Amino acid sequence: MQQDDKLHDVVMIGAGPSALCAAVYTTREDIDTVLVEKAVVGGLAAITDWVDNYPGFSKGISGMELATELQAQAERFGADIRYGEVLSIRDIGQEKVVETSEGPLRAKTILVATGSNYRKLEIPGEEKYYGRGVHYCATCDGAFYRDKKLAVIGGGNSAVQEALFLTRFASHIDLLVRSKLRASEVLQCEIDKAISEGKITVHLETVLSEIIASNNKSVDKVVGTKAGEAFELDVDGVFVFIGLLPNTGFLKDSDVELDEIGMIKTNIRLETSIPGVFASGDVRSGATAQIASAVGEGATAALSIREYLEQQGREQPVV
Amino acid sequence: MSKKVTVYTRNNCAYCVQVKRYLDIKKQDYDVINLDENPSEEASVVAKSGARTVPIVMITNEKGDELIASIGWNPGALSSALAA
Numbered sequence: 001m002q003q004d005d006k007l008h009d010v011v012m013i014g015a016g017p018s019a020l021c022a023a024v025y026t027t028r029e030d031i032d033t034v035l036v037e038k039a040v041v042g043g044l045a046a047i048t049d050w051v052d053n054y055p056g057f058s059k060g061i062s063g064m065e066l067a068t069e070l071q072a073q074a075e076r077f078g079a080d081i082r083y084g085e086v087l088s089i090r091d092i093g094q095e096k097v098v099e100t101s102e103g104p105l106r107a108k109t110i111l112v113a114t115g116s117n118y119r120k121l122e123i124p125g126e127e128k129y130y131g132r133g134v135h136y137c138a139t140c141d142g143a144f145y146r147d148k149k150l151a152v153i154g155g156g157n158s159a160v161q162e163a164l165f166l167t168r169f170a171s172h173i174d175l176l177v178r179s180k181l182r183a184s185e186v187l188q189c190e191i192d193k194a195i196s197e198g199k200i201t202v203h204l205e206t207v208l209s210e211i212i213a214s215n216n217k218s219v220d221k222v223v224g225t226k227a228g229e230a231f232e233l234d235v236d237g238v239f240v241f242i243g244l245l246p247n248t249g250f251l252k253d254s255d256v257e258l259d260e261i262g263m264i265k266t267n268i269r270l271e272t273s274i275p276g277v278f279a280s281g282d283v284r285s286g287a288t289a290q291i292a293s294a295v296g297e298g299a300t301a302a303l304s305i306r307e308y309l310e311q312q313g314r315e316q317p318v319v
Numbered sequence: 320m321s322k323k324v325t326v327y328t329r330n331n332c333a334y335c336v337q338v339k340r341y342l343d344i345k346k347q348d349y350d351v352i353n354l355d356e357n358p359s360e361e362a363s364v365v366a367k368s369g370a371r372t373v374p375i376v377m378i379t380n381e382k383g384d385e386l387i388a389s390i391g392w393n394p395g396a397l398s399s400a401l402a403a
Contacts, residue, residue, distance in 0.1 A: 039337070039392055046333035064333050083341060083394065131372040131390050140332045143355065144371035217369055237371065 003103055008032050010305050011098045011107035013086045014247070016043025017291050018281025019113035020070040020079070021298030022305070027077035029306060034107075035074075036100055038085040042067020043115045044244075044282075045291050049139045049165045054291050063139070066291070086114075086250050091274050094312060108276065108312065109305050112256070112264060113298065115282040116244035116289070121153065125211030125219070126240070133219025133237045134211060138162040141239075147171045148236035151222055153208065155180060159241035160187045166239065167199045174233055176206040176222075178242075206231060211238055246283045259285040269304040270297060276308055323379040324349040324388070324401075327364050330356075334392040335374040341394060347401060349376075376400070 010026055012019040015037035026033045040046045048063030057066075075081065084102035089110060098105040118136045120126060126134050135141040142165065150170040152163040155177035163175050164187070173194075181188060181202065194200040208224035223232040246263045248256075257265045257273035263285040270278050280297035282289050287297070324342065326349050328335035342349050354361050354373065368375050368387050376388040378400055388400030 040333045041337070041340075042333060049331070062331055064331050064336070067333060068336075083344070131370040133371065135372060137332075137334070137372075140329065140334060141372045143329060144361070144365070218371070 004034075004105055006032075007095065007106045007108060008034050009107070009309055010034075010109045010111060011036065011096070011105050012111040012113055013089075013098065013250075014043065014112070014114040014281075014283075015041045015071070015081050016113060016115045016281060016294065017045050017067070017070055018115070018294035018298035018301075019111060020067075020074045021295040022111055022113065022280060022302040023074040023079035023298075024077060025299055025302030026305060027074065027079050031306060031309065033079050034105060035079060035081045036084050036086055036098065036105070037081060038083070038101075040067075041071050041081060044117075047137045047139060049162070051291060088250055089254050089256075089277070091255065091277065094276070096274075096276060109308055110277045111301050111305065112248075112251070112272070112277065112279040112283060113281045113294075113301075114247035114250075115294075116246045118240065119243040119245050121208060121211075121240055121242065123208055123210055125213065129211060129213055129219050132217065133213060135237060135239045136241070138165050138239055141237075142166045142169050145169050145237050149234065150174070150237050150239060151176055151233060151235045152239045152241065154178075154241040154243070155204075156182050156241070156243065157184055157187055159183070160191050162239060162241050163200055164190055164194060167194055172198075173200045174235070175200055175202045176208060176224075176233075177202060177204050178207055180204055203231075244282065244289065248283060263287070269307075270301045271304060271308075276312075278304055278308075322381065325377045325379070326351050327360070327373055327375040327377070328353050329373045332373050337392050338374040338376060338389070338397070341397065345401065 009032040012035040015035040023033050045063045046067035052060040084100040087099045090097040096107045096110050146169045149172050151174045153176050160183035163173050206226040208222050210223050212221040213219050248262045264279040265285045266279050270280050272279050278301045280301040281294035352360050370390045375390050378388045379385050389397040
């Protein structure tokens with residue numbers, strides 16, 4: 001990002017489905033819109049293998065294709081998507097400052113749509129062997145495990161869906177579940193079929209304590225407990241899907257009010273505790289963590305931003 | 320011999336798209352090896368990097384040494400490797 005002194009109408013933090021939808025709405029009304037993304041345009045949706053519950057796609061759509069289309073639609077109307085990490089935001093009245101790794105951005109309004117990221121196990125071996133046997137993206141890395149044994153960690157929809165996807169490659173999958181399966185009925189039916197075909201074994205009440213690479217290079221074993229008894233399993237790789245954490249660390253020194261798990265509190269117009277700062281999508285307290293609802297919230301946030309800018313007067317003098 | 324950048328990717332890898340966009344923004348020329356389309360390259364890149372993930376960016380420097388620039392989406396490591 002080059003130095004940018006312009007006072008933008010809105011800076012959107014994140015470029016997932018919620019922000020991209022908001023950007024479609026704002027840019028179509030000539031509201032000057034900059035999006036700042038630190039990871040992947042399209043967010044977690046982009047690295048999801050397949051999306052079957054997004055309206056308008058009767059046969060489903062790959063997450064990456066959906067993200068690409070959302071990005072193209074936003075850019076068609078003039079959304080300016082930039083890469084960088086947002087470090088903090090500052091409210092100096094009618095003007096806000098977004099501090100990024102590439103320099104500050106000035107804005108009349110901010111939309112925080114940073115979504116969430118995969119929760120980590122936080123056990124020995126997890127960070128050390130990331131990419132060398134520990135993974136969080138089945139669509140990216142699953143194909144490296146053709147005819148190999150995998151452990152998938154988690155018992156929710158993501159874990160079950162990704163375990164089913166990984167059966168395309170792996171010789172066998174052990175699904176390690178801390179308590180009990182919490183996946184939807186549709187997915188439970190699919191996993192029952194995979195179990196009956198011998199592709200997946202489910203281990204309930206199983207908690208990992210370490211991921212081991214005996215040769216110090218690539219993972220070959222996980223250890224922990226199963227129903228309170230010692231448990232170990234020989235595997236070639238581990239895929240972790242144990243839930244999500246909101247990406248709100250950069251707000252810790254701001255006045256944006258968060259709930260007890262770090263998600264952003266908003267009012268009915270999706271405005272946060274700071275006037276002119278809005279939040280939408282998975283990062284918002286009360287969000288349903290669905291692409292369709294994130295997109296809907298993006299539209300709502302965009303309309304609230306338009307209303308705010310109209311109230312403030314679109315032609316604020318540049319200080 | 321100038322610096323040569325190679326990006327190892329797969330189909331449906333959003334982080335791979337991101338790395339390529341990043342290199343485009345930096346106006347850095349690069350070659351792409353898609354491991355889904357070139358499976359014979361997989362063993363070699365796993366052996367060289369020790370990683371079973373994509374994207375992997377390798378840089379061959381002026382001396383002909385092949386170095387790992389970044390594994391996964393890691394713009395900090397990639398930026399440093401390109402500047403070195």
